[in-house]
Amino acid sequence: MYAVEMVNIVKRFPGVLANDHVTLKVKKGEIHAIVGENGAGKSTLMNQLYGLYHPDEGEIFIDGKKVDIKNPRDAIKVGIGMVHQHFMLVDTLTVAENVVLGSEPLKGLNFDLNRARKEVKELSEKYGLIVDVDAKIEDIPVGMQQRVEIIKTLYRGANIIILDEPTAVLTPQEVEELFEIMRKLKDNGKTILFISHKLHEVMEISDRITVMRLGKVTGELETSKTNPKEIARYMVGREVVLRVSKEYHEPKEVVLEIENLVVKDNRGLVAVKDVSFNVRKGEIVGIAGVAGNGQTELVEAITGLRRIESGKIYFDGQDVTGNTPKQLRELGMAHIPEDRFKHGLIKEFEAFYNVILGQHYKSPFANGPFLNHDYIFKYSKEIMEEFDVRPRRIEHLGGNFSGGNQQKLVVGREIRTNPKFLVIAQPTRGLDVGAIEFIHKQILKMREMDVGILLISMELEEIFSLSDRILVMYEGEIMGEVKPDETTVEEVGLMMTGHRLEEARRG
Template sequence: MEYAVVMKGIVKRFPGVLANNHVDLFVEKGEIHAIVGENGAGKTTLMKQLYGLLKPDEGEIYINGTKVEFSGPADAIKHGIGMVHQHFMLVENLTAYENVIIGMEPKKGLILDRKKARNEVKKLSEEYGLMVDVDMKIEDMPVGLQQRVEIIKTLYRGADILILDEPTAVLTPQETEELFDILRRLKKNGKTIIFISHKLNEVMAISDRITVMRQGKVTGNLITSQTTPQEIARLMVGRDVVLTVEKKPKKPGETLLEVKDLWVKDNRGLDAVKGISLEVKKGEIVGIAGVAGNGQSELVEAITGLRRVEKGKVLFKGKDITGYDPKRLRDLGIYHVPEDRLKRGLIVDFPAYFNTILGRHMIEPFVKNGFLNFREIKSFSRKLFEEFDIRPRNIELLAGSFSGGNQQKIIVARELSFSPELLVVAQPTRGLDVGAIEFIHKTLVSMRDRGVGILLISMELDEIFSLSDRILVMYEGQIMGEVRPEETTREEVGLMMAGHRLEEIRK
């Protein structure tokens, strides 16, 4: 067996955390090898060591049989390793080919040889079926094409081993399938691909073998064709996980939320929400699908009192609440799980126990005779930590010292625990492992069954399909169509996410 990558006994420590605990990884030449694991399992830390961004405290790395020690990414690149990060490293106002050649510009004497650079990048794009307009500026490209530019960058630098970190996080279903076609073509051309993901259906569709990690250790080495999503999930979490959401037919009641012809601007003063109308009834989950950056964030902020409405109205049970601040909305029974947990959801320099009561910290039972009732606050906080499996179980720790996934659990636990009438949830399971996702999905469905109205915004199409009673699709600040999950397909929703209106698709 020829291995492109061997990592033996890798140990990486951070203060108070053993991120990698004697990890072994064996990646065969010319395969697509998936690394999966719950949030904080250590998979990205492991890949950062392979790419030279971190140095192992213990262990050895071999590339194509040769032992290596990297002092930085430049060393990894020299050994044929390229990494496509989850957040792209591109210069917006430069063209595709200019981004690709940065740091490795071909010269004619002392001057940049633009013709040669352009031709080399064009040749790579065509050779691997990436089909990028090399003269297009990054700012004019959809994210799927931007990702292709990142892949070309690694190939231009001679990468034979490509690491892709959560590569489908910002893609439509069609773009994901196109990416998989590209990865299969790269594999056919002899490239080795390491695919980091938490989406088990995608791992099953694209990989040859799988390494599963949990709490810094490898818990399984699997051949994809001989395993199941259920087995992978069990190895990730340490117990059986229900991967499908079971929900009864909805029984919607009165209309709770009405949004009428809403217009909202983004931080640049441009229209981000363009005349959107929607409604959420009691006892239903309305999902909003769309690729990030199409106005979903601004819509949520306008509804929850965090952004000014330019035109239009927001009504709650028939009452005009346009422009109400978050406190007044909470008093009405409207709660919010924000997309940006650090900016909107937590006070990171405050203890976790205080963060579990934010928004209710001025009322009984958390206040007694005008003072904070710490006994009640801490008792309530400990109960939430147990119920939502927030780790570590230390409520005295500052919120900023928890992992991203556990910070998310603190916010979700807080917002779900106060019996809202209307819940606006943005990216509720971002950064969570499959076990925590299972718990939150069940909780949202049980709240819906108790009559809570839920507006769900998620980049995860599986989540939208599993939870929603109705799905609205946003593109460039507008609704492209409304469908029921049982009456549509991922392909149809994907086309709407790419800017096609439902009536055009169904002609």
């Protein structure tokens, strides 16, 4: 008997067939991975299992019994829990208070905090989910917060646990700890559905894999009998290069020099603490670190989007401290931002306007105060062709492209400015293997053209694959500088948790 059977599930949204007669069968007590490109329909499918959406057609069976899941409450009743990519926790409450929220144990008419603490402690110890039940959420690291989310599902009696991209915000050490927890849950008879796009993780932790593409199931695989290349082929429909080959390239003179940079965050707290480094033309310097350790503020300071408290920035030998984004672009700096909606695209603008942002006032895009639409249309078509943006409709609104195609639009626009220096933040966040392969090739092409590149990414595999040098940031400081072929994921992972390079090397 299957723990979960979803049979011929159909889900439509306006203009999109998100799930096209999908059948998913998950055995009791297994870790079952669901993989696919962005927009393949995997999250939509899981959201129907958890009651966030209702199928237009199809049936769902839990432990062989047909169920009608109209909302998350119905899902919880039949033993389904879901840990979302963005945690649903209240920062100011303790671990115990968060776990029991909505299902609080009572003593008479009052909330029984002692009982809540005791029950949460027992659950955490039973499944190896070690947490401090009295700690406030705002005071514990991301990996610990995720444990709280898992305990929440167990507290509500979940036998089937859906984990949506659970490793996206974790350090390598936290990923290993999560996998240990998943194995322990499995040993205790729990069934786990694991949504991921990281194929090496899928290979390490899953028992079976369902692959989706364009709303359909394209493959059902046993992990022990497959490999990442085969999974990628089912995902994309063609052979994919999972790790681009990087030839040695001799870097030239320094293009960016940062000296003792101090930058504050939006709360007025110091987010970048006395940081110094340089980037040379024709090299890629990668910055590794868990989100929220000053990388965003560093990028915004370099690109003119955030005020600098102290320190200096030199670009191509010129002091540009305090320059505006427009001035920096004029000097030859380009920026692929981590938030493509906030700083990369205007959702309500057509593609042809989005590809000229930052150059819209200059010839040949403008004649004085007037836009040269004939040239803009021609230029937009070229970019969409060269960077494989789909659909190839220049009048398509920026917000209506899929995530991968929005990213290709931004990458195409910035690369076509022929910059001397390129700041790239999270270039492949949420993208599928096909789009990742394409964007990685474009980045390496820029390196060959002697463009200096600063790469900020949460994906360690990406940092190792592309970088010539790696800097690791923790709480606004650089913990150390290493070369990819002279370090290990474990060493970088230790620096990501606050160990300086010398300590990490001592172990």
